[in-house]
Amino acid sequence: MSSALIDLQRITKSYRQGDLPIDVLKGIDLEIAAGEFVALLGPSGSGKSTLMHILGLLDRPTSGAYFLDGVDVAGLDDDQLSGLRNRKIGFVFQTFYLIPYLTALENVVLPGLYGQERSASIRRRAQEILQQVGLADRMDFRPSQLSGGQQQRVAIARALLNDPPVLLADEPTGQLDSTTSQEIMELITQINRQGRTVILVTHDIATAACAQRRIELHDGLVRRD
Amino acid sequence: MTAWYVVINYLRLTLRVTLMAFFALRAYRLRSAFVIAAIALGIASLTIIIASIDGAERKADEIMDMFGSDAAFVIGGDPNSRAVGWRGLTLTYNDVQRIRDELPGAYLSVPMRAKSNITLRYGDQSVEVPTLVGSTEGYADVWNWPLAEGRDFSAEDVDSGAKVVLLANGPKEALFGQRSALGATVYVNDLPARVIGELRYRGMASMGGSIDDRLIIPITTLTQRFNMDRKYVRALRVKFSDPENMAFHRENLRSLLRHLHNLQEGENDDFSVLTADEILKFISMFKGGLVAFLGVTAAVAILVGGFVLANLFYLSVTERRVEIGLKKALGAKNQAILLQFLVEAVVLTMIGAFFGMLLGMGMGQLLARLGILEILFSWKIFFISLTASGAIGIIFGLKPAREAAGLPPVEALKGV
Numbered sequence: 001m002s003s004a005l006i007d008l009q010r011i012t013k014s015y016r017q018g019d020l021p022i023d024v025l026k027g028i029d030l031e032i033a034a035g036e037f038v039a040l041l042g043p044s045g046s047g048k049s050t051l052m053h054i055l056g057l058l059d060r061p062t063s064g065a066y067f068l069d070g071v072d073v074a075g076l077d078d079d080q081l082s083g084l085r086n087r088k089i090g091f092v093f094q095t096f097y098l099i100p101y102l103t104a105l106e107n108v109v110l111p112g113l114y115g116q117e118r119s120a121s122i123r124r125r126a127q128e129i130l131q132q133v134g135l136a137d138r139m140d141f142r143p144s145q146l147s148g149g150q151q152q153r154v155a156i157a158r159a160l161l162n163d164p165p166v167l168l169a170d171e172p173t174g175q176l177d178s179t180t181s182q183e184i185m186e187l188i189t190q191i192n193r194q195g196r197t198v199i200l201v202t203h204d205i206a207t208a209a210c211a212q213r214r215i216e217l218h219d220g221l222v223r224r225d
Numbered sequence: 226m227t228a229w230y231v232v233i234n235y236l237r238l239t240l241r242v243t244l245m246a247f248f249a250l251r252a253y254r255l256r257s258a259f260v261i262a263a264i265a266l267g268i269a270s271l272t273i274i275i276a277s278i279d280g281a282e283r284k285a286d287e288i289m290d291m292f293g294s295d296a297a298f299v300i301g302g303d304p305n306s307r308a309v310g311w312r313g314l315t316l317t318y319n320d321v322q323r324i325r326d327e328l329p330g331a332y333l334s335v336p337m338r339a340k341s342n343i344t345l346r347y348g349d350q351s352v353e354v355p356t357l358v359g360s361t362e363g364y365a366d367v368w369n370w371p372l373a374e375g376r377d378f379s380a381e382d383v384d385s386g387a388k389v390v391l392l393a394n395g396p397k398e399a400l401f402g403q404r405s406a407l408g409a410t411v412y413v414n415d416l417p418a419r420v421i422g423e424l425r426y427r428g429m430a431s432m433g434g435s436i437d438d439r440l441i442i443p444i445t446t447l448t449q450r451f452n453m454d455r456k457y458v459r460a461l462r463v464k465f466s467d468p469e470n471m472a473f474h475r476e477n478l479r480s481l482l483r484h485l486h487n488l489q490e491g492e493n494d495d496f497s498v499l500t501a502d503e504i505l506k507f508i509s510m511f512k513g514g515l516v517a518f519l520g521v522t523a524a525v526a527i528l529v530g531g532f533v534l535a536n537l538f539y540l541s542v543t544e545r546r547v548e549i550g551l552k553k554a555l556g557a558k559n560q561a562i563l564l565q566f567l568v569e570a571v572v573l574t575m576i577g578a579f580f581g582m583l584l585g586m587g588m589g590q591l592l593a594r595l596g597i598l599e600i601l602f603s604w605k606i607f608f609i610s611l612t613a614s615g616a617i618g619i620i621f622g623l624k625p626a627r628e629a630a631g632l633p634p635v636e637a638l639k640g641v
């Protein structure tokens with residue numbers, strides 16, 4: 001066992017498409033230490049999102065071992081995985097995934113509701129974080145009343161609410177223009193500087209430049225690290 | 226982790242999920258309105274069925290109260306053959322007398338004859354009264370009909386054919402209003418009679434109008450002054466001291482009358498005996514029909530409501546896959562998602578129950594006003610409706626909620 005925060009050993013993932021199996025991940029070995037900023041690159045269909053889902057405990061690998069903070073997650077049941085996601089992992093998605101009928105503040109509060117903290121303190125922290133991401137005056141806006149960049153900031157604030165050690169971002173700037181992308185990347189870099197491990201999927205070389213470490217995925221394998 | 230801790234966590238989650246449910250239900254208000262309307266219709270029918278069954282029960286109680294569980298009513302004539310030559314006048318004064326004297330357990334035996342469509346006059350006012358009854362002392366007692374004022378007939382009144390009258394509430398109100406009628410002289414057709422008593426308001430509909438629209442005079446006075454034969458009576462009431470043995474009393478009464486009427490074995494009765502049992506039997510048969518008819522209606526309405534709920538919730542689960550996936554990604558356990566949809570379903574059915582009760586009460590009032598149904602509203606309706614709607618929410622919401630809870634997060638996040 002290694003001391004890495006994230007330790008993947010020979011991870012594979014296959015889907016069955018009718019009769020023939022599709023091997024998306026073909027044996028990924030990867031160690032990521034706490035506090036690293038990793039960019040995950042690779043052509044479309046190379047399995048980046050699939051790998052992110054496994055890293056984020058949203059999906060289970062077909063074979064191989066995954067140790068998160070020393071714990072073999074294969075031995076955990078769905079509820080335990082939910083608990084781990086709640087406390088240890090923050091997600092940022094390309095399409096934001098904000099709940100349309102909730103305000104920015106209510107969206108940010110959401111991950112807190114599934115934990116054991118008192119509502120008042122969850123709310124206070126949500127307000128603080130929204131302030132930090134520059135949305136102090138937009139807390140009561142609905143997602144439809146916010147720009148794309150603002151929506152992604154809300155999503156980032158939501159990912160940070162439970163103070164998780166790991167932030168997973170799957171093409172967070174994929175739907176944003178270049179200026180806004182830059183702002184979002186600055187925010188993510190800043191989050192990494194606070195000590196959080198960040199894993200970022202991107203197509204964009206400029207975006208990947210923010211990271212200290214770049215991992216290239218090709219056809220289900222790590223090609224360059 | 227102690228059990229207490231688990232309970233606290235669960236309660237907290239339920240509370241938070243309930244609050245979230247209100248946000249979601251408001252966001253999908255059209256769908257919510259459909260579910261509420263569908264459930265409301267079911268609960269409205271349920272409200273009406275309960276109200277009308279209770280109404281029928283109250284009616285039965287009223288009838289029983291009036292009829293008395295310790296009494297029998299005998300009416301002349303063979304109930305089973307109404308062929309040519311049928312006689313309704315088969316009971317005699319002698320029968321009345323012999324029953325009172327010889328029938329074990331009987332302490333009152335009161336004869337009755339009636340004449341219909343009488344004009345009652347007081348001063349320059351007059352009123353049409355559908356029924357004039359001739360009877361004897363004990364009339365009020367034998368019908369459990371208390372006097373509001375005055376007294377019942379005395380034996381003397383009956384013996385002497387006294388020109389005295391008891392007013393039921395209908396004619397009394399019509400001619401005297403709030404004033405007392407006691408001691409006044411009224412004209413029954415052309416017969417002057419002194420009012421000696423007023424019967425209390427009874428408020429019962431009977432065949433051909435209200436039971437309160439009647440006058441009672443001594444039976445002797447009726448036969449003498451209105452030219453009726455003096456041997457027969459139309460009907461008689463008997464009261465017994467121990468109502469527990471009514472079946473026994475009934476048989477005794479029947480054999481005594483058969484004996485008095487010289488009926489041979491094989492001959493039909495020329496009278497019929499009615500006791501509370503039979504009236505109850507009839508009422509419960511009527512109630513059974515009501516329960517069956519309204520019960521089926523309510524069950525169908527509720528089932529339809531449940532299916533509407535289930536289908537709209539399936540739609541909701543499909544449409545909100547991303548929300549479900551996202552919540553799971555944020556750490557919601559399967560149970561939390563299940564709870565969310567169940568709470569949404571139950572909240573809607575509860576709101577539906579509220580409107581359903583209002584609707585049911587409105588419709589029930591209307592049916593009662595139109596005289597179609599007898600209804601009675603009680604807290605029972607409230608509790609049964611809430612329980613039923615809660616059950617519908619859980620039963621019909623469970624499958625869609627399970628489906629939502631079981632969605633794999635990655636699949637759910639991909640959307641439809």
Ligand SMILES: Nc1ncnc2c1ncn2[C@@H]1O[C@H](COP(=O)(O)OP(=O)(O)OP(=O)(O)O)[C@@H](O)[C@H]1O
Binds near residue numbers: 017045051
């Ligand atoms: N549920 C599934 N069933 C079958 N095949 C799947 C499924 N999910 C993903 N795949 C396949 O796995 C491969 C990798 O998909 P993935 O989304 O990980 O790629 P990606 O690297 O994120 O691509 P992109 O850059 O376009 O987002 C694709 O060929 C895709 O068709």
Ligand SMILES: [Mg+2]
Binds near residue numbers: 048049050170
């Ligand atoms: Mg992808």
